[in-house]
Amino acid sequence: MTGPIIMKFGGTSVGSADRIRTVAGIVAKAKKQRNVVVVISAMSSVTNTLVSAGRHAAGKNMAGLNRDFKHLQTIHLEAISGLRLDDAAAAGLRTTVEAHLAHLRKLLDSILELGELTPRAHDLIVSFGERISVRLLAQALTAIGVPADPIDAGALIVTSDTFGNAAPHLEESQRQARPIIQELFKKGRIPVVTGYMGATAGGITTTLGRGASDYSATILGYCLDAAAVEIWTDVDGVMTADPKMVSDAHTIGALSYNEAAELSYFGANVLHPLTMVPAARKMIPIWIKNTFNPTHPGTKISGQIHASEYGGKAISILKNVSLITVQGKGMLGVPGVAGRVFGEVARADINVLFISQASSEFNISFIVMHQDGGKAVKILQKAFHQNLTENTIEAVAIQESLAIVAVVGEGMKGHFGVAGRIFTALGDAQINIMAIAQGSSERNISLVISMDDVSEAAQSTHRAFKMGKAKVSL
Ligand code: ASP
Ligand code: MG
Numbered sequence: 001m002t003g004p005i006i007m008k009f010g011g012t013s014v015g016s017a018d019r020i021r022t023v024a025g026i027v028a029k030a031k032k033q034r035n036v037v038v039v040i041s042a043m044s045s046v047t048n049t050l051v052s053a054g055r056h057a058a059g060k061n062m063a064g065l066n067r068d069f070k071h072l073q074t075i076h077l078e079a080i081s082g083l084r085l086d087d088a089a090a091a092g093l094r095t096t097v098e099a100h101l102a103h104l105r106k107l108l109d110s111i112l113e114l115g116e117l118t119p120r121a122h123d124l125i126v127s128f129g130e131r132i133s134v135r136l137l138a139q140a141l142t143a144i145g146v147p148a149d150p151i152d153a154g155a156l157i158v159t160s161d162t163f164g165n166a167a168p169h170l171e172e173s174q175r176q177a178r179p180i181i182q183e184l185f186k187k188g189r190i191p192v193v194t195g196y197m198g199a200t201a202g203g204i205t206t207t208l209g210r211g212a213s214d215y216s217a218t219i220l221g222y223c224l225d226a227a228a229v230e231i232w233t234d235v236d237g238v239m240t241a242d243p244k245m246v247s248d249a250h251t252i253g254a255l256s257y258n259e260a261a262e263l264s265y266f267g268a269n270v271l272h273p274l275t276m277v278p279a280a281r282k283m284i285p286i287w288i289k290n291t292f293n294p295t296h297p298g299t300k301i302s303g304q305i306h307a308s309e310y311g312g313k314a315i316s317i318l319k320n321v322s323l324i325t326v327q328g329k330g331m332l333g334v335p336g337v338a339g340r341v342f343g344e345v346a347r348a349d350i351n352v353l354f355i356s357q358a359s360s361e362f363n364i365s366f367i368v369m370h371q372d373g374g375k376a377v378k379i380l381q382k383a384f385h386q387n388l389t390e391n392t393i394e395a396v397a398i399q400e401s402l403a404i405v406a407v408v409g410e411g412m413k414g415h416f417g418v419a420g421r422i423f424t425a426l427g428d429a430q431i432n433i434m435a436i437a438q439g440s441s442e443r444n445i446s447l448v449i450s451m452d453d454v455s456e457a458a459q460s461t462h463r464a465f466k467m468g469k470a471k472v473s474l
Contacts, residue, residue, distance in 0.1 A: 002227045003224055003226045004035035004036060004185070004226055005036050005229070006224070006228070006230065007026070007030060007039070007217075008229065008231050009039075009137075010040075010232070011041040011047070013233065016043075020140050023040075023232070024143075026294055027148075028141065028145075034227070037181060039213060039220060040130065040194070041196065042130050042132070043129065046072065047126055050126045052068050053108055054122055054125045054126070056068060057112040058112075062112065072104070077094070080093050083143070085140075092139075093135065096135055100132050100135075119164050123164060123166075127194070130194035130213070131152055131197075133194075135150045141190060147188065147189045148189060148192050149189050150192050151180070151192065152197070154203065155176070156177035156180060156198075156220065156223070157177070157198035157219055158172040161200045161206065164207060166207060168215075170219065170222055173222075177224065178223060194216075196216060197216075198216075209274075212272050214231055215272045217229050217231060218278040221278065222282055229284055229287070230286075231271065231286060231287065231288050231289065232291045233289070234290065236296045237251040237270075237288045237297075237298040237299030238314065239251055240252060241315040241458050245455045245458045246468070249462065250468065251296070253299065254302070254306045257280040257302070258276075259313060259314070259410055259443060262316075263316045266317075266353075266444070266446065270288060279301075283302070285302040286302070287300055305410045306410075307410055308409055308465070310415070310421060311409050311411035312407040312409040312465040313409035313411065315462055316405075316408060317403055317404070318403060318404040318406070321353060321368065321403060322370050322372075322376075323367055323398070323399040323434060324365065324367075324368060324373065324396065324397070325364070325395075326365075326384070328363075328387070328391070328394040328395070341366075344383045345376055348376070350375065351369065353404065354367035354435070354446055356436065367435075367448060373400060377398050380396045402448055402449065403454045403457075404447070405454070406445070407446075408443060408444050413443060418445065419436075422447065424464065425461050429456050431460070432453070433448070434449065434450075435447070435448040436448075
């Protein structure tokens with residue numbers, strides 16, 4: 001027997017009772033063909049509200065906490081009323097959801113009392129969004145004659161104890177998940193699994209990082225040797241560029257795992273960047289599908305490589321980044337400066353998105369998200385205080401309101417003139433390039449430009465690589 005399909009639905013896809021019923025319809029149809037495992041996110045806005053509630057509780061802000069909690073009650077209880085269940089099913093579901101909300105409230109009240117929110121408590125609190133949404137969808141499925149069971153992924157996915165950003169242990173998860181899921185398949189039932197969360201080997205709830213329900217889906221795909229993982233979202237698939245900026249941007253039919261990973265890392269919001277890792281290990285194809293346009297074929301992500309004419313296949317843009325530059329003639333040939341810079345930044349938990357060092361070695365530049373910029377500068381000024389006084393390092397400077405434009409494509413590897421094509425396009429559009437980096441994979445060339453030039457840069461590179469015309473077929 002071939003493996004099941006994993007169908008993952010995001011927060012907007014389960015954002016209201018109507019939408020949950022739409023999802024139930026899509027799942028019921030797929031179940032006629034083969035075994036299905038459903039993975040879902042919390043209803044949209046819920047995870048943000050849970051994060052906020054945790055903060056308000058820790059800050060002893062009772063009014064803020066009450067506001068957040070009220071929102072959580074309203075959104076979930078209204079969804080139950082809209083599900084069109086019979087009276088008994090609705091009453092049963094209301095009791096379950098109210099019990100979850102009461103448990104959540106108890107946890108939040110203890111945090112309010114303590115005035116402290118540990119990473120471990122944070123993970124438990126934010127997991128409630130998915131714990132509740134799976135119960136709504138499982139009931140909606142059961143109501144249309146497709147028996148389904150909600151499952152908290154802590155029973156399936158074993159992770160490290162890095163709360164907030166836990167790493168899955170794939171082999172242990174496989175051993176744990178298989179018998180539980182097989183048992184449900186035997187009974188003809190659909191498991192509806194919480195995205196986002198897992199648990200340590202000791203059973204303590206963890207989360208895999210914001211937006212990680214996609215990752216949960218491919219982790220389960222790995223564990224169950226799935227035939228495919230379908231990521232159902234609110235767009236038709238991965239596009240050549242942001243259609244808000246580029247009018248002839250269109251859905252890409254096929255991407256390799258590496259292309260999809262590069263694109264999601266640099267701002268294409270469709271997928272969590274780690275989603276491709278478990279799928280690629282077992283060569284399981286991932287499909288990006290649109291819940292609101294289910295007949296659109298979407299984007300297939302697999303191990304196959306479909307190169308495009310000029311090598312570049314898509315443009316991804318990351319806005320609101322800052323360029324930090326450590327500069328000084330005294331750095332020339334001094335070993336260890338780069339190590340110190342990045343060591344300090346890493347210790348402060350700041351993510352570096354891009355690095356560039358000119359061969360003159362007079363400066364090291366790197367990019368961080370806007371909100372990390374000020375902190376990075378402070379840390380480096382402190383760490384290099386001595387050098388700054390002696391003037392071996394002249395300055396730690398920051399430039400804000402920048403964006404990274406990344407041109408991505410497998411075909412760029414070894415393809416002559418790719419960088420030239422980008423520079424010519426931007427030069428003709430009179431766009432100033434502040435820094436450049438090419439990953440050694442050669443699948444990605446990234447440029448730093450001013451935020452003011454973003455639309456123009458996207459349009460001119462899209463045109464230069466004929467991305468609007470390229471029909472990438474399967
Ligand atoms: N609900 C989680 C979040 O908002 C996970 C996800 O949606 O993928 O980050
Ligand atoms: Mg998402």
